[in-house]
Amino acid sequence: MGDVLGDLLPLALGVAISPVPVIAVILMLLAPKAGATSAGFLGGWVAGIVVATVVFLVLAEVAGLGDGGGPSTAASWIKLVLGLVIVLLGAKQWRGRPREGEEATLPKWMAAIDTFTAMKATGLGFLLSAVNPKNLAMTVAAGVTLGALPAGQAAIGTAVFTVLAASTVAAPVVAYALAAESMAKVLDRLRTRLVQDNAVITAVLLVTIGVMLAGKGIGGVT
Template identity: 40%
Template structure:
């Protein structure tokens, strides 16, 4: 189980520091229903990651993800595809990054975030975790690593739970500051939001490129062994 956790920690950390969800929860905490919206968004996020990971774990055993504790060929092929996607997506994002970070623009949907109902806030957290083109490949890759390690079911579930917990730290940090930070919380969260907005594209581009190369290396090891 230790080796598996070593494999998935990088993916979890990349999901955790994904700037857009962090900006989204900070904006939600600034709404009049911040004490409701923040936890709702976080719960949706956790369920989204858990559901996507659980689906991958459910697929892995029947599809023979592991043979004698060695990942199956299709796992190597999956990591190859995910690795190529992340490398190309990261390179594209880096090329498109603003030359001046102060000119970075947030997605238009964030402008209406203060008008979202609680149900939509929950759905937003779910979507940014499970359907987002940046986070979904990382979660799938992590779950594929867990499912192909030949672990007992209990250890697979525990490994996925640890992945989800670490991947949620990026949201738990601003939520904790908001709930416990008192008067200074607004200033602190505002500074975090501004930094994340300026460096969103560059941070994710670098992470995707590095993790994509790791997946490509993993896939080559699986497919050639």
């Protein structure tokens, strides 16, 4: 179980250290309907992580990717391929980074965040966590890893993975709920920094995790 949790940690960090959803929830916290939309977004974000992870966990169990309590050769090949895919996603992010003196731009949908209802925010949170290619790769790898465990341990591992993966979106929501006035300026400065460094942060993170995951896969097939 300890080894599996060690494998899950970098994958959870890969989901957690995602500037775009953090920027999105900060924009919601700075908008008029801060409480409802940010809570809805957080709920959707958590639900997306849980659903995607459990789906791939079940598929891994059905496919028999756990062999004698450990990952099978097929599971190791999946990790190797996912690792390489994640490295390529990181390289794409790096190529798209703002050059020196160039201002980073936000996705167009972020301009409408201050008009979102709680329901729309929930849907957006779910999509960003469950369907986003980067996060999908992480949850596939997490599901395959957890699929090698007995049901009880897999449930604990899923809970740990979800808490860690959702922590960076949950933190500003909780902090704002406790001290809204004092957090407003801090969140605005954080948003500005994340917007500018989004591509670089994501690229470095993806390449690092991709290499680690590919290494785990190579270790299992050789």
